[in-house]
Amino acid sequence: MEYHIGVxxxxxxxxIGLVDDNGNVTAAKRFExxxxxxxxxxxxILESIDDFMSSIDILPNFIGVGIVGHIDYQKGIWISSMNIxxxxxxxxxxxxxxxxxxxxxxxxxVHCATIAELFFGAGRRSRNFIYINIGTGISAGVxxxxxxxxxxxxxxxxxxxxxxxxxxxxxxCGRTGCVESLASGKGIVEQASREPSLxxxxxxxxTSRDILELARQGDPAxxxxxxxxxxxxxxxxxxxxxxxNPEEILLGGSVVKNEPDFVHSIWNYVELNALPISVxxxxxxxxxxxxxxxxxxxxxxxxxxL
Amino acid sequence: MEYHIGVxxxxxxxxIGLVDDNGNVTAAKRFExxxxxxxxxxxxILESIDDFMSSIDILPNFIGVGIVGHIDYQKGIWISSMNIxxxxxxxxxxxxxxxxxxxxxxxxxVHCATIAELFFGAGRRSRNFIYINIGTGISAGVxxxxxxxxxxxxxxxxxxxxxxxxxxxxxxCGRTGCVESLASGKGIVEQASREPSLxxxxxxxxTSRDILELARQGDPAxxxxxxxxxxxxxxxxxxxxxxxNPEEILLGGSVVKNEPDFVHSIWNYVELNALPISVxxxxxxxxxxxxxxxxxxxxxxxxxxL
Numbered sequence: 347m348e349y350h351i352g353v354x355x356x357x358x359x360x361x362i363g364l365v366d367d368n369g370n371v372t373a374a375k376r377f378e379x380x381x382x383x384x385x386x387x388x389x390x391i392l393e394s395i396d397d398f399m400s401s402i403d404i405l406p407n408f409i410g411v412g413i414v415g416h417i418d419y420q421k422g423i424w425i426s427s428m429n430i431x432x433x434x435x436x437x438x439x440x441x442x443x444x445x446x447x448x449x450x451x452x453x454x455x456v457h458c459a460t461i462a463e464l465f466f467g468a469g470r471r472s473r474n475f476i477y478i479n480i481g482t483g484i485s486a487g488v489x490x491x492x493x494x495x496x497x498x499x500x501x502x503x504x505x506x507x508x509x510x511x512x513x514x515x516x517x518x519c520g521r522t523g524c525v526e527s528l529a530s531g532k533g534i535v536e537q538a539s540r541e542p543s544l545x546x547x548x549x550x551x552x553t554s555r556d557i558l559e560l561a562r563q564g565d566p567a568x569x570x571x572x573x574x575x576x577x578x579x580x581x582x583x584x585x586x587x588x589x590x591n592p593e594e595i596l597l598g599g600s601v602v603k604n605e606p607d608f609v610h611s612i613w614n615y616v617e618l619n620a621l622p623i624s625v626x627x628x629x630x631x632x633x634x635x636x637x638x639x640x641x642x643x644x645x646x647x648x649x650x651x652l
Numbered sequence: 653m654e655y656h657i658g659v660x661x662x663x664x665x666x667x668i669g670l671v672d673d674n675g676n677v678t679a680a681k682r683f684e685x686x687x688x689x690x691x692x693x694x695x696x697i698l699e700s701i702d703d704f705m706s707s708i709d710i711l712p713n714f715i716g717v718g719i720v721g722h723i724d725y726q727k728g729i730w731i732s733s734m735n736i737x738x739x740x741x742x743x744x745x746x747x748x749x750x751x752x753x754x755x756x757x758x759x760x761x762v763h764c765a766t767i768a769e770l771f772f773g774a775g776r777r778s779r780n781f782i783y784i785n786i787g788t789g790i791s792a793g794v795x796x797x798x799x800x801x802x803x804x805x806x807x808x809x810x811x812x813x814x815x816x817x818x819x820x821x822x823x824x825c826g827r828t829g830c831v832e833s834l835a836s837g838k839g840i841v842e843q844a845s846r847e848p849s850l851x852x853x854x855x856x857x858x859t860s861r862d863i864l865e866l867a868r869q870g871d872p873a874x875x876x877x878x879x880x881x882x883x884x885x886x887x888x889x890x891x892x893x894x895x896x897n898p899e900e901i902l903l904g905g906s907v908v909k910n911e912p913d914f915v916h917s918i919w920n921y922v923e924l925n926a927l928p929i930s931v932x933x934x935x936x937x938x939x940x941x942x943x944x945x946x947x948x949x950x951x952x953x954x955x956x957x958l
Contacts, residue, residue: 426929472804474803486895488895488896490796490799490801490802490803490808491799491801491802493796493797493799495796495797495801495896496796496797497780497896497897497898497930498778498780498897498898498899498933498934499929499930499932499933501897501927501929501930501933502895502897503895504894504895504897504927505894505895507891507927508891508894508895509817509887509890509925510815510816511815511816511817519927520924520925521890523817581815581817581827584815584827585814585815585891588810588811588813588814589792589794589809589810589814589892589895590794590803590808591802591803591804591805591807591808591809591810592803592804619815619827621807621810621825623722623732623805623807624803624805624807624810626805627803627805627807629804
């Protein structure tokens with residue numbers, strides 16, 4: 347049995363796991379991320395990996411890293427991130443290879459999660475699927491004919507910045523009506539904070555989960571907010587279905603976790619609005635079966651399989 | 653030198669060409685399509701190919717066919733078309749192979765045009781590009797890492813039915829705000845026919861070319877209509893750029909042919925609205941360099957190269 351290390355780096359935390367060839371995460375440890383500067387961020391990542399390596403008694407033969415941001419996958423370079431101040435290229439794969447004497451690859455977080463699906467989830471059944479992460483932000487990994495779509499500069503997958511053009515939803519990207527601005531965790535909270543009856547509880551006080559729960563209880567403002575999120579995601583996913591004719595659509599991320607009603611409402615919208623031929627091709631629409639907590643670690647460790 | 657036959661079947665005409673290995677269309681002939689019934693359509697196609705074959709003194713070693721509709725590319729079956737009444741499977745590739753004793757393949761029209769780009773246009777420079785046809789309808793062919801994206805059932809590419817959700821534009825697919833309903837030839841004419849000052853000239857009297865010309869002359873209603881088309885196409889293409897991170901975007905079809913100002917306005921919208929990293933990846937945005945009249949024939953004949 348071979349063992350690989352998977353490192354999942356977010357804006358606030360680092361999760362590191364030891365993963366066997368069958369995709370079992372046999373050990374995992376969580377570290378705080380320090381993103382006060384590029385130097386602090388890189389130092390924290392390296393120290394966390396050191397800490398984890400010294401806690402296991404197995405020699406892994408690969409270290410894969412998933413990071414929120416723009417990654418040069420071929421060269422193993424961390425180019426930039428929205429929420430971590432990277433101002434010069436970080437040759438992370440080379441650093442890790444030199445330090446630990448094992449092969450290393452890095453990629454962005456949603457590509458990693460999609461690679462986890464490719465080897466241990468949807469990819470076992472299908473060669474054409476889309477994994478959509480709905481968390482603080484929204485992004486997607488597209489697999490066509492068994493291959494992850496990377497695009498010209500490994501930046502494919504910014505489904506969150508698909509504008510479906512509805513009123514409202516001024517997005518950080520400068521457009522309006524982006525799926526992310528209306529249906530991500532952050533987007534749902536921001537939309538809700540504009541509703542008068544919910545405005546006593548602002549962005550800091552309500553989570554998207556609270557708003558979904560309030561909608562379930564019949565609160566009109568929460569229902570309106572969730573309806574907009576369903577329509578934005580439904581419309582965006584119908585666009586994906588029409589454009590790419592996938593066989594499966596997997597949803598993951600904190601916003602949809604344990605929210606079957608929300609997922610079902612999105613499916614109803616997609617089924618009614620996407621082209622009938624493409625709807626017929628869809629064999630599965632629903633939550634990813636992989637553990638939402640470790641899908642990033644599993645995917646990062648699976649970069650060795652590409 | 654090898655020669656291939658390319659057959660481009662639309663709702664009203666059939667264009668058949670003889671194409672050499674270098675992509676030169678050395679002979680071509682146009683026939684009227686008969687779409688009164690499935691039987692009449694198939695008979696007309698076969699008779700047209702017969703006619704063309706007897707007019708050339710070269711023995712081709714492949715017949716490729718491009719058809720508007722849903723095609724089973726693997727099995728060579730014409731499944732359905734929007735505007736031709738196909739009610740049972742047409743095993744066209746097998747028919748042609750038996751009749752002429754040469755290899756045959758069939759695919760849909762936009763896939764064929766994209767394959768022409770792949771071998772004789774953008775594909776010579778880039779492994780990640782999108783070809784968008786803007787004619788009576790709108791559709792796209794997506795090439796990622798050198799491969800045409802077909803999807804689960806060869807139905808990928810329905811970019812015309814990407815809703816960008818602006819008001820207006822009730823689409824034949826049942827949604828509103830589809831790119832096709834606002835920016836195709838048919839869509840532009842329909843939008844214009846709602847404008848009071850242009851309403852004296854209805855869908856039968858004005859073409860999209862007339863409306864683009866009226867807008868250039870400063871007609872306010874035409875300017876408004878063209879502005880909506882630019883915004884719809886610009887927003888849809890920005891969505892594609894964000895999702896797929898292409899290196900090139902090629903526009904073809906009757907609506908954009910000889911309309912550099914229209915194309916330039918769309919580019920301005922895309923450049924301003926797509927994510928900066930993805931805009932930086934775009935090395936080319938503009939008209940296809942391939943002959944709009946024969947790109948379908950060239951692509952169909954190139955199906956032998958896949």
